Structure formats: C-alpha cells, structure tokens
C-alpha cells in the first residue's frame with residue numbers, strides 16, 4: 001500500500017530538506033536552494049521565511065554576483081539551540097553543552113566514581129549535574145533541546161534502556177525514561193563507541209564511512225556506513241572486541257577463547273605488564289585503570305619495557321583493525337578510549353601491522369586518534385540529529 005502524505009507532512013519534509021541543505025552548504029542562496037532541492041522558488045522562499053522566523057536560519061549578507069542583483073547568502077544558525085552530552089565512564093563523567101553544529105560551548109569533567117555507585121546514586125548525581133548545566137546554558141531561541149548519554153555497555157538506543165554495564169554493576173535501568181520525566185525534554189542513550197563514531201563523522205564532512213574503535217578495558221566499535229550510524233538488529237553491531245583472532249588463545253570473559261580484546265585492550269596491556277615485565281618486581285605492578293598513564297610516564301622517561309608493552313598492544317590492535325578494514329573497507333578508522341592517549345608508542349607498530357595485513361584495495365584507509373571528549377560530543381550531536389534535523393521538532397524552552 002502506498003503511503004499517503006498530507007500537505008502539512010509534505011511541507012514539514014520539504015522544510016527539513018531546506019534546513020539540511022542550508023546546514024550542509026553554508027552561504028547558499030535561495031536560487032541555488034531551489035536548484036539543488038528541485039522545489040520552486042516560491043516554495044523555497046516561503047520555507048526559508050518560516051525557518052528565519054524560528055531563528056534556525058539567518059541571512060549572512062550578499063554573496064558574489066555573476067551579473068545583476070547579488071544573491072543573499074543563507075546560514076544555519078547553529079546557536080539557535082543547544083543539547084547536552086554526557087559521557088559516563090567507569091571513573092569519571094564528562095558533560096558538554098554543544099550547539100547544533102557540535103561545537104562545544106561548555107565542558108566539565110566530574111570526578112565521580114560510577115563504578116562504585118548504585119543505580120539510584122548515579123541517576124541522582126547525573127540529574128543534579130544536568131540541572132545545573134541547563135541553568136547555566138547561554139540564552140538561545142530554543143534553549144536546551146535534549147540530552148544524550150554515552151554509556152560503556154549494552155544499551156538499547158530505541159527504548160532508552162540500559163541492559164548491562166560491565167565493571168559498573170548497573171543493569172536493567174530505564175535511564176532515558178527516568179531523566180525524560182525529570183527534565184521534560186527528549187533523552188537518548190547510546191553506547192560510547194556509537195557516540196564517538198557519530199562525532200567523528202560530523203567532524204569529517206567528506207567521509208561517508210568510518211569505524212570508531214573504542215579501546216578501554218574491552219574493545220567496542222561504532223560504525224558509520226554510507227552516512228548512517230549502523231546499529232544492527234538488536235543494537236549490538238560493532239562488538240569487535242569478541243572477534244576471534246586466536247581460536248586456541250587466551251580465555252575471555254565471554255566464555256570464548258582468543259577474543260581480540262584479550263590482546264589489544266587496556267586489560268591486555270595490564271596483564272602483559274604485570275605478568276611479563278613486572279613479574280619479578282611487584283613494586284612495578286599496576287592495579288588496573290592506572291595502567292595507561294603509569295606506563296606512558298615510564299615510556300616517556302625511556303623505559304624500554306614500557307615501550308615494548310605498548311608496541312605489543314599496537315601490533316595486536318593492527319591485526320584486528322586489518323580484519324575490520326578488509327571486511328568494511330572504510331575511509332577512516334579512529335581509535336578512541338583511554339589507549340588513544342598512548343598514540344606516540346602504539347601508532348608505529350599498529351600502522352605497520354594494519355597496512356601489512358590489509359588487502360591492497362583497502363590499504364589506503366586513514367587512521368586517526370580521537371580526543372577524550374568525543375563520546376560526550378557525539379551524544380549531544382545525536383540529540384540534534386534525532387530531534388530538529390530529523391523531525392523538525394524541538395521541545396526546549398529559551
């Protein structure tokens with residue numbers, strides 16, 4: 001059966017098309033909009049007028065002319081609204097306030113310990129921080145339009161439900177519903193790798209397909225394929241940490257053997273360091289989450305064992321990334337998570353292994369390391385994408 005679209009729905013869709021065209025082509029004129037969208041000039045003018053009244057579009061003065069009257073350039077007004085991004089990590093929580101172009105207006109790293117908090121404590125502290133941030137947000141026509149939360153575990157993006165966050169002991173929590181009824185604006189939750197992938201996609205407008213590999217205690221990946229975040233049927237796409245790279249290898253928490261994250265994660269670095277390099281000197285041993293900063297300090301001071309440990313993990317990162325590059329043929333692979341900070345010591349071995357093991361046609365994949373704030377920025381960006389830019393709806397208040 002064909003879908004029936006009434007005139008109001010048609011106009012709403014056309015308006016979004018115009019809004020997104022202005023956003024993607026800063027400075028575009030009404031005539032060029034009409035040409036690129038296929039809508040007639042009167043329709044474009046009327047939709048632009050409506051968007052200007054709502055303050056999502058502004059005129060930026062005349063552009064250059066090819067003769068005759070110079071056309072007025074149109075700009076997306078990125079500061080018309082803001083969204084909040086929250087990145088919940090095991091030992092910290094990062095909050096950002098972003099405008100509609102993913103630009104960070106405000107950022108704060110909270111010294112919280114979600115790993116040792118109950119669900120109730122976590123929800124209540126998150127709500128307090130979000131309330132304060134909404135209060136401090138700069139004045140804008142539409143105010144804060146939503147909240148996005150990045151989480152290091154199994155979450156259902158569609159229902160806003162947390163199934164399980166390993167290492168945090170939080171399970172079965174309808175987090176989005178709880179915060180939505182508190183703040184009365186849309187709340188989205190997603191896993192940290194998807195949030196990172198989305199932020200990197202928006203930061204690289206020319207890239208259509210990328211893989212964001214989050215390397216922490218485990219490894220998870222976020223996939224943007226053909227301009228869309230790919231979540232899979234159950235929202236589990238990208239669990240590359242449990243890809244087998246050695247069928248007879250190390251036992252993994254998932255019950256399998258030889259999973260990638262047993263060789264290329266922070267936990268792998270910790271095990272290698274404690275069991276090989278610090279075996280005879282208990283004073284050198286690391287206890288867990290301090291492993292990356294402590295070994296970085298040692299490597300920077302010239303400790304060859306620390307340099308070797310990073311290179312070892314870099315090699316295995318390259319092995320797994322080559323599998324991903326061969327399977328998906330992305331333009332860009334981004335490494336995020338705490339291990340990204342050790343780029344100086346993992347990159348050479350990683351890149352060498354990646355190039356050597358990737359098929360020639362897929363070999364020119366670019367490699368980048370992400371900033372620590374990328375998951376929070378992506379969470380905020382998903383809000384703008386899912387509200388204003390997809391449905392035209394904003395629920396905030398100035």
Ligand SMILES: [Zn+2]
Pocket residue numbers: 241242252253254255256259
């Ligand atoms: Zn596993």
